Amino acid sequence: GAGVSQTPSNKVTEKGKYVELRCDPISGHTALYWYRQSLGQGPEFLIYFQGTGAADDSGLPNDRFFAVRPEGSVSTLKIQRTERGDSAVYLCASSFTGGTDRSNYGYTFGSGTRLTVV
Amino acid sequence: AQSVAQPEDQVNVAEGNPLTVKCTYSVSGNPYLFWYVQYPNRGLQFLLKYITGDNLVKGSYGFEAEFNKSQTSFHLKKPSALVSDSALYFCAVRPHNTDKLIFGTGTRLQVFP
Numbered sequence: 001g002a003g004v005s006q007t008p009s010n011k012v013t014e015k016g017k018y019v020e021l022r023c024d025p026i027s028g029h030t031a032l033y034w035y036r037q038s039l040g041q042g043p044e045f046l047i048y049f050q051g052t053g054a055a056d057d058s059g060l061p062n063d064r065f066f067a068v069r070p071e072g073s074v075s076t077l078k079i080q081r082t083e084r085g086d087s088a089v090y091l092c093a094s095s096f097t098g099g100t101d102r103s104n105y106g107y108t109f110g111s112g113t114r115l116t117v118v
Numbered sequence: 119a120q121s122v123a124q125p126e127d128q129v130n131v132a133e134g135n136p137l138t139v140k141c142t143y144s145v146s147g148n149p150y151l152f153w154y155v156q157y158p159n160r161g162l163q164f165l166l167k168y169i170t171g172d173n174l175v176k177g178s179y180g181f182e183a184e185f186n187k188s189q190t191s192f193h194l195k196k197p198s199a200l201v202s203d204s205a206l207y208f209c210a211v212r213p214h215n216t217d218k219l220i221f222g223t224g225t226r227l228q229v230f231p
């Protein structure tokens with residue numbers, strides 16, 4: 001697609017429920033990133049995929065958070081037993097990295113999913 | 119710990135005047151540096167980046183930034199501000215040994231007509 005697409009744009013859920021957030025990266029972008037932006041803060045790194053595998057998941061706050069990218073394109077961020085503190089905007093970004101080619105350092109971000117846990 | 123600091127929560131400037139949004143960083147080695155802008159209900163939009171070479175980087179919409187290694191700074195500048203530049207600006211750094219961005223807390227730029 002023309003840009004990074006995130007669905008839904010808004011999600012309201014009850015405390016304790018399970019949610020899934022979807023990210024459609026730019027076609028051909030091999031790297032995909034999830035960030036979380038709380039109110040008044042800058043985005044915080046959650047997890048990064050290179051192809052189908054999670055290259056770095058050090059930012060996931062706890063085991064309630066999980067992300068997959070089974071075919072190396074679309075990714076789903078899954079949050080179990082949601083808590084009010086999970087309320088934030090979840091941003092997805094993608095970029096093209098061609099193996100050892102590190103000449104492109106651009107990241108394209110989606111508009112985000114605003115998650116509200118009530 | 120690796121971090122990015124944006125010391126000003128808000129910068130106010132009159133239209134037509136020059137603007138500066140400050141950013142300093144603390145990372146080991148030589149980082150890659152970025153500026154992004156965020157408009158309401160929109161994603162982050164890339165403005166410019168410093169990878170290597172000339173310390174003065176020119177980007178989108180007339181913005182530029184100067185990398186200062188000794189001061190570990192990467193301030194965003196524009197010679198003449200527009201009302202439409204009003205938005206939230208984020209500085210970010212990517213250490214050489216990782217692919218993740220570390221963001222500052224953001225600076226809200228308000229340009230008054």
